[in-house]
Amino acid sequence: MSDLRPLRLRNSLSGRVERFDPARPDEVRMYTCGLTVYARGHIGNFRTFVGQDLLRRFLEWKGYRVLQVQNFTDVDDKTIRGAGEAGETLRDYTTRFIELYHADADALGVRRAHHYPRATDPEYIAAMVRLVERLLERGAAYRSGGSVYFRIAAYPDYGRLSGAAVEGRLAGARVDADEYDKESAADFVLWKATEDGEPTWDAPFGAGRPGWHLECSAMALELLGSGFDLHCGGVDLKFPHHENEIAQSEAATGEPFVRHWFHCEHLLVEGRKMSKSLGNHFTVRELIEEGVSSAALRYLLASVHYRKQLNFTRDGLRQAETAVGRVNALLARVPESSASGPFVPADPGVRACLDRFEEALNDDLNVSRALAEVFFALRQANQGLNRKDAEDGAGVAEWAAAIRSMNEVFGVFEMEGAPDPSSGEDLVEEIEGWIRERRDARRRRDYARADAIREQLRARGIALEDTPDGTTWRRLD
């Protein structure tokens, strides 16, 4: 698989699209920078998570076994402040937002990671302490004012990820209180000395709490090992977060930290940067409560290349809704094959379509070209259905199976919508009763009556469609 048709993926470390080769032949070890859990994640966060999910699903589609770790940052200034204001323990407070994250991610069909380490989990605090000790031993860290800092001078490769202009970037950096404790302005805190009222953990180098960057290094090294394959996050994390992760990890282990860095661009809302002050800040939950389907939401988030800013608009959601609906309508008419095992198309046309699909995604995840293949298959299937001769039945089934296969990567079709309380057996029986009555009316050529029944059901959100084989119905959104 991967030998003949390698994935080519942009590596932020080199700035180039490179062949993606995991360290072990069939396994991909993947780390995702997750949320800081002081608030519910917004659609910007989920653009990144959906982008990473697409990458993971494609790797799995290609046959890799993926081991994914996604952390939660549950100790920092914002979580501490939030918990204090809410009068809750830090643990309880952050747990709430972790649960909300899972609710939103599940709604969007984001596959679950295999591990969700939290910074304050005892085993990871211990791992962080060990990492700091190692850095102290190696002279890559120093103690000052009760805190421990990373000495950038001890790591000559600093700046490889975010570009050479590190000094320039830091020159304008605001001077904060602990600046005076540092040997160099670029040094960053690994372990913060305890302050009044803040959570604190004992350590050989003094009680305190982990600095921002330390947790990801510790958890990634602990769960995935040094030199793992993929480290993912939003573009904003490149500097300083990921730069610092690389520095502290490599200074501690003496080995390359990560093989391939994957960064997702941010999204814009109606052409503007999303921010609380502009009031264009949405959560997944809010949009779904407004009636946006999670499928349309996911489609919009997944349909723009991960390195391009995505302009999130109402019109875009509407377009996504229509596009997803067309595919779902076809799939609803063609039942899923009960055949087990991998899908091997017999039709050369179907095979070629899947080949082009894979080729598109192999090319640095070209989702636009891949989606074009989904719609190509859709057209083929619908054409087959229109011809409706028995000979074509198998062809339609294969095209539908191809769409379902491609959907393993996109995950946007046949998502179960919000359960409708009025969709019980009773309603179905009632609708079928109306359809029978309308059929009789049509046989009598009583079209006024037939149209009245259709209108009355349409007003209730049920669309009737007459086909040569009888009348079908579907729910309008």
Added chain:
RNA sequence: GGCGGCGUAGCCAAGUGGCCAAGGCGGAGGUCUGCAAAACCUCUAUUCGGCGGUUCGAAUCCGCCCGCCGCCUCCA
């Protein structure tokens, strides 16, 4: 100020030197239908922000200009 990205039809969006500039949404016409709806078919950018240049040939390379956005500080 430093660094980076983008500007392709009404909207979204592929395409980075050479077949008719993918695909989706929308629109127009048609097939089917009692009428619809759905589906399918055809059409919908002689042109790729503007102006120059390189080339037999450029949306694709170079230069200048215009416009939009992001990063450089917490941030997915």
